[in-house]
Amino acid sequence: MYSPSIQKLIEQFSKFPTVGPRTAVRFVFHLLKLPKEELGRLSESISxxxxxxxxxxxxxxxxxxxxxxxxCEICSDIRRDKALLCVVEKETDLETIEKTKKYQGRYFILGGTVSKLMKEDIEKLRIKELQERARDVKEIILATNPTTEGEATALYLERTLKPLNIKTTRLGRGLPVGGELEYADEETLGSSLDNRK
Amino acid sequence: MYSPSIQKLIEQFSKFPTVGPRTAVRFVFHLLKLPKEELGRLSESISxxxxxxxxxxxxxxxxxxxxxxxxCEICSDIRRDKALLCVVEKETDLETIEKTKKYQGRYFILGGTVSKLMKEDIEKLRIKELQERARDVKEIILATNPTTEGEATALYLERTLKPLNIKTTRLGRGLPVGGELEYADEETLGSSLDNRK
Structure with missing residues (x-):
């Protein structure tokens, strides 16, 4: 049994995403070995x-x-096209799209997915806020992930936004650039056939 | 690009064992969603x-x-056998052995392994301290891991402790309890044949 301070921190780290009790233990012993100043800086950054x-x-x-x-910097950038709105599931998806430097509109972070159209799931998402933002735009790109949950969410959003009569689009499906046919799954290959040009 | 406070914390988390930049990003967004009080408690635990x-x-x-x-509680426990010393690589190994409740001696945390008998590696370990502790014991259990590094370290320690004329032992090798023959690797199965009784 670890000492109280160690045990407490193990429990706190165990709540981090992807971190189990074993990894949490490793984190704590890693921190115990750090110079005091570095530990102070980490604590300060978190607080x-x-x-x-x-x-x-x-x-x-x-x-x-x-x-x-x-x-934010993106939304207050006057060069951005305010008629274009890109809906993403979460923060990291936004940054990933931003890195391509191909998108010049604004974003909207939905805050998750609806997998089984459960009322609790839907209530957690920013549907109402999206409907408000949607009134002033011409096209909404539903950039949810190409997963079952992401697809279900996009379908749900399409239905929700339909009464507003705004053009909704999805990200193109196909082979990843640099990938090989041999390693593509059937769904991806099928989509790449449908989207051939 | 993330904002400065986020970026700084991502860099700090990236130094944690097993954590890459992607996981560090997930950690930070996880923290952003926590209630303020919980974040304060985590920061306090770390500092x-x-x-x-x-x-x-x-x-x-x-x-x-x-x-x-x-x-510590173990070393100051008068019921513990002071003639028995169990040398482990790291803190977690000690706790794992302690959980078996089969060991009643004291421990010594070496602080790592020597893999290639590099001078820098050896200097990081607590060899001198181990030699001091060894003088007062009758048996030293070299409980390093059954890995290449662990084995090399045990051999190195055996040689180092030889002049002191103390009995040194190693943990028994064999099939893990509850495991199946079919899934045992050759080395383990070989050891279990050697150690048959």
Whole structure:
């Protein structure tokens, strides 16, 4: 049995995504070996995280407000096309799309997926906020993941947004660039046939 | 690109064992979603860790000193057999053996392994401290891992301790309890044949 301080931190780390009790133990022993200053810096970074970082009131992306700004760097960028809205499941998906430098519209972070159209699942998502943002745009790209949950969510959103009469699109399906036919799964290969040009 | 506070914490988490940049990002977004109080508790646990936890001056196990004690709960337990010393590579190995409740001697945490008998590797280990502790014991159990590094370390320790003329033993090799022959590797099966009784 580990000592109380160690045990407490193990339990706290065990709540991290992908971290089980064994990994949590390794984390704690790693921290025990760090120089005192580094441990202090980590503790400080964690405690100041929520103080420094706010959610953008438009897209819900975490950002650090500059000049008392209300929106994040992307949403307040006047060069961005406000008629285009890209809906993603979560924060990291937004950053991944942003890295391609191919998208010049704005984003909206839905906050998850609906897998079985459960009422609890749907209530957790930012559906109402999306409907509000949707009124002022011409096209909504439903950039949910190509997974069962992502597909179900896109279908649900399409139905929800239909009364607003806005063009909704999805990300193209096909072979990943640099991949080989031999290793593509049937679904992907099928989509790449459908999307041939 | 993530905001400075987020980026900084991603870099800090990336230094954790088994954590890559992707997992570090997930950790940070997980923390962003936590209630403020929970984040404060985590930060507090981390900053107080090294203040609360000391290394036992005998076995180097991390523990929280009670009544200005110098040694940990195990080392200061008078029921423990002081003539028996179990050498382990790291802290978690000690706790794993302790859980079996089969061992009534004391421990010594070596602090790692020597894989290629590199001078730098050896200097990091607590060899000198082990030699000091060894003088007062009758048997030393070299409980290093049954890996290449662990075996090399055990051999190195055996040679190092030889001049002291103390009985050194190793943990028995064989089939894991509950395992099946079919899934045992050749080395393990070979050892289990050698150790048949």
């Amino acid at each position: 100041s995280l929520q103080k420094e970082v706010k959610l953008c009131s438009f897209c819900f992306r975490p950002f650090e407000p500059f000049d008392a700004a209300q929106g | 107080s860790l090294q203040k609360e936890v000391k290394l036992c001056s005998f076995c180097f196990r991390p523990f929280e000193p009670f009544d200005a004690a110098q040694g």
